[in-house]
Each structure stands twice: as C-alpha cells, then as structure tokens.
Amino acid sequence: MILRVENLSKEFAIEFDILGRPVKFLKAVQDVSFTVEEKSVFSIVGESGSGKSTIARILCGIYKPTTGSIHFMGSPLKRSGQIQMVFQDPESSLDPRKTILFSIEEGLRIHRVANREERKKLVYETLRAVGLTEDVLWKYPHQLSGGQKQRVAIARCLVLKPKLLILDEPTSALDVSVQAQILNLLMDLKQSYSLTYILITHDLKIAYHISDQTMVMYLGQIMEMGKTQRILEEPLHPYTKALVAAIPTLETDKLKDFSLKGEIPSPLNPPEGCPFRTRCDFAFSKCGEKPPLIDFRGRKVRCHLYTEV
Structure with a gap:
C-alpha cells in the first residue's frame, strides 16, 4: 500500500460575520476513506462538483484537509516531489513566458536536485521518455500543439x-485523436518508472480500461468503491448504474432504464439524507436519512437499498 486516506473532509468558508469569522461553509469532501496499492491505477469518478479535484489538490498539498489523516508510504503526508500532478489543461499549467526547458527544470531547482549540468541531463532523458525531441526545449508553450504541451x-x-502521479482529467482538453496517444504514453511510463496513478475523471470508459480500483463520488461522498471491472460491469448504486448506462461502449442493455435526471444539486444546499435521492428513481422514505457506507458483495456501497437486504 502506498497511500492511505482516512476520514478525509474539506470545508470552505464562504460567508463571514462582521468580525471576519466564518459562519457558512461549503462541504466539498465528507468523510472519505480509501487506500491505493503501489503500482496500481486508482480512479475517482463522478460528475463535476462531486469533490474529485478537491481530493487531488489535498493530496498535492494545494489544500489542507479540514479533518482526517493521509499516510503516504507509511508516514504522515508531507509536501515533497514524490507526489506530482498532471493538470487538466496543459495550456494553463505552463507559464507562457518561460521556455519549455525552464518549465521542466524548475522542479529540480526548487527541490535542489543535482547541479546545473546534471539537471539538464535529467531534462533531456525525461523529454525523450515522453516522446519529444530536444528542439522543443527552447520553444514557448504557444508554439506547441495540445498533445505536445501535455507531454x-x-x-x-x-x-x-515521483512515486505517485495524480492525473486530473489528463485528456479532456485534448483532441480525440491525441487522447489515445497520451493514455498509451501514460501506461508505458507507469511500467518503465514503476509509477502509481490516481486518475480523476468523469469518463468511465477510461477508468474501465486502465484502472484497478474505482471510487464513485457524488456531492463529496463515496457512493460506491471496489474493483473497477466489478463496479462498471455490475454496478450496485443507482448513481453508478446511471453513469454506466450512459457509456455506449459497455454492454448496458440491462441498465437502459437508468438515467440521470436534472443537474447535480449545489453543494451549498445539498439534500438531506442520501445526497442522490432527489435524482433517484428508487428513493423511498428512509432515503431522508443518511445511509452508511457498507460492505456488500465484495465492495463498498452507500445506499439504503442494500442496508435493507
């Protein structure tokens, strides 16, 4: 196990009193626990606003958790170069005023790795590993294609x-023709660098093809979690079933009656009880109470349909 997250929650203060004290909070992540095995791919899926990217930013040290604990390689998590993040939009993640050489070498300078000549050697080696030639080093981001910028x-x-790479929607900003190339590159690099991935995505097709474990999030809470193949071929939670039914490439005939109605509620005013009940065709009176996350058929699921079994 490379990562263990226990009871992680994150709240953002959005309203303050006249003394500047917070009086209203947005609950972005609520009591989330999971583990990631070394050299595996762990996917976090869900619609926008489900808390996926907030978890990613906590793991990278961009946000501090409100409550909970995170252990990385057996020790409490500290900011280091061992966890890195590939952001969704390569255009905005690269400084337009700096050369590619400066951007790649910057992390080595910040962490004081090696001397100048050794750093350049590391940059050249890494550039070749991602399929780029040295002539791009003296270019600026606007001179590269989307696929090149993501590389x-x-x-x-x-x-x-790094030991752990967090991929936040790594292909969503790219042309369809380039997406497969980047995914293939990432899987090749995983083998050659012995990497562990956490994949943040709303695209279940990608999760199905490359991940070992999947966690389905909705309004900051875990709805279902377990082995990817089992979750996406035999989903339990109505929300997971609706997500899977929307994928045209999986066999979803038995799920054709499942669909997502309306928009995800605002996290500022979430439904009481089960957060999915306002969009669920199977909601009943007990759904006004918050369901626990239980073990069921070899995975975890948060739904009163299974607490009644």
Whole structure:
C-alpha cells in the first residue's frame, strides 16, 4: 500500500460575520476513506462538483484537509516531489513566458536536485521518455500543439522521479485523436518508472480500461468503491448504474432504464439524507436519512437499498 486516506473532509468558508469569522461553509469532501496499492491505477469518478479535484489538490498539498489523516508510504503526508500532478489543461499549467526547458527544470531547482549540468541531463532523458525531441526545449508553450504541451506537463512531473502521479482529467482538453496517444504514453511510463496513478475523471470508459480500483463520488461522498471491472460491469448504486448506462461502449442493455435526471444539486444546499435521492428513481422514505457506507458483495456501497437486504 502506498497511500492511505482516512476520514478525509474539506470545508470552505464562504460567508463571514462582521468580525471576519466564518459562519457558512461549503462541504466539498465528507468523510472519505480509501487506500491505493503501489503500482496500481486508482480512479475517482463522478460528475463535476462531486469533490474529485478537491481530493487531488489535498493530496498535492494545494489544500489542507479540514479533518482526517493521509499516510503516504507509511508516514504522515508531507509536501515533497514524490507526489506530482498532471493538470487538466496543459495550456494553463505552463507559464507562457518561460521556455519549455525552464518549465521542466524548475522542479529540480526548487527541490535542489543535482547541479546545473546534471539537471539538464535529467531534462533531456525525461523529454525523450515522453516522446519529444530536444528542439522543443527552447520553444514557448504557444508554439506547441495540445498533445505536445501535455507531454511537457507529464515530463515536468516525471523529472522529479515521483512515486505517485495524480492525473486530473489528463485528456479532456485534448483532441480525440491525441487522447489515445497520451493514455498509451501514460501506461508505458507507469511500467518503465514503476509509477502509481490516481486518475480523476468523469469518463468511465477510461477508468474501465486502465484502472484497478474505482471510487464513485457524488456531492463529496463515496457512493460506491471496489474493483473497477466489478463496479462498471455490475454496478450496485443507482448513481453508478446511471453513469454506466450512459457509456455506449459497455454492454448496458440491462441498465437502459437508468438515467440521470436534472443537474447535480449545489453543494451549498445539498439534500438531506442520501445526497442522490432527489435524482433517484428508487428513493423511498428512509432515503431522508443518511445511509452508511457498507460492505456488500465484495465492495463498498452507500445506499439504503442494500442496508435493507
């Protein structure tokens, strides 16, 4: 096990009294626990607003958790180069005023890794590993294609030799023709660098093909979690079933009656009880109470349909 997250919650203060004290909070992540095995791919899926990216930013040290604990490689999590993040939009994640050489080498300088000549050697090696040639080093981001910029973003992470790479929607900003190339590259790099991935995505097709474990999030809470193949081929939670039914490439005939109605509620005013009950065709009176996350058929699920079994 490389990562253990226990009872993680994150609240953002959004209203303050006249003394500047917070009086209203947005609950972005609520009591989330999971583990990630070394050299595996762990996917966190769900619609926008489900808390996926908040978890990613907590793991990277961008946000501090409100409550909970995170252990990385057996020790309490500290900011280091061992956890890196590939952001969704490579255009905005690269400084337009700096050369590609500067961007890739910057992490080595910050963490004081090696001397100048050794750093350049590491940059060249990493650049070749992501399928780019040295002539891009003296270019600026606007001179590269979307696929090239994402390869640079990946190289900027890899040059620090991380153990865990967080991929926040790594292909969603790219052309369809480039998406498969980047995914294939990431899986090749996983083998050659012995990496562990946490994949943040709303695209269950990607999760199905490359991940070992999947956690389904909704309004900051875990709805279902377990082995990816079992979850996406035999989903339990009505929310998971609706997500899977929307995937045209999986066999979803038996789920054709499941669909997502309306929009995800605002996290500022979430439904009481089960957060999915306002969009669920199977909601009944007990759904006004918050369901526990229980073990059921070899996975975890948060739904009163299974607490009644």
